[in-house]
Amino acid sequence: MNNTRFATAIHILTLLDQHPEVWLTSEWIAGSINVNSVVVRRELSVLQEAGLVISRKGKEGGSMLAKPSQDIALDAVYDAVCHTEVLGRKNQHTNPLCPVGKQINTKLDDLFTETDALLKKFLGTKTLRDFSQQFG
Amino acid sequence: MNNTRFATAIHILTLLDQHPEVWLTSEWIAGSINVNSVVVRRELSVLQEAGLVISRKGKEGGSMLAKPSQDIALDAVYDAVCHTEVLGRKNQHTNPLCPVGKQINTKLDDLFTETDALLKKFLGTKTLRDFSQQFG
């Protein structure tokens, strides 16, 4: 994760939670994060696919949470926006003639998988509500 | 971590552990990982600063572990090569006029810090020896 996608997603979801039952526009959300509204819409698109928000087109359109914030755990947010492993990438062309080069990726895979599982378990204990209610 | 630095560092250290008391050259190590030897030397440089390996210049030069592999925990490797937070970056220009935009980075910081601490604690329970001895 060398990007701002998780931070952006949490920001969006927090705003939606702070304004329940209101269709917030991507333009308005973008004004709070201070990024381009297309970036917000792209992220909203991903959050919709994950079942975390619903959006409505047209005049008076916008987005709101798809379910109560206490039912949104942060691992779901992470899953939605992060497609890399915590410990990074593996070297793809390691030497098969070297005992280490030949096996390292399967061994790293065990470690990487275990690490990702740990993170997700941790994030699974935290809800959007926990995060959001810290704000005045 | 959207790079191969952790995987590369672990690969290097595993090779050094598998060949104790031998000065492995960056060229030889590079041949196992299948990357440029300069990349290996750059990583070795960082691992030296972290006190994990020692290198020797000149003919018959190379690198070896600075201490027994059971004394090298993986959080030290992670610290040496990773300078980003697990959950990524934060948006830098959030709107100070918005209650959420104004406070979000300090709140995210708490979450990000806690997450990094969890990962490091986990990696601290694993040693290079644990990893290395999996290889035939």
Place this chain on the structure above:
DNA sequence: TATTATGTAATAAGTTTTGTTACAATTTGT
């Protein structure tokens, strides 16, 4: 029907990551 949003493609700009070349400095063996 005019207006205002979303959804998304295409492209540009910026940043990060990895690869490569080059060479000074160092160490060893002869």
Place this chain on the structure above:
DNA sequence: ACAAATTGTAACAAAACTTATTACATAATA
């Protein structure tokens, strides 16, 4: 002393990734 081999780095190039921007079709409302 000298040749050979290696580290350590700088400089730059190439590739990949991230974010910004423009444009516009589609949809929904008043």
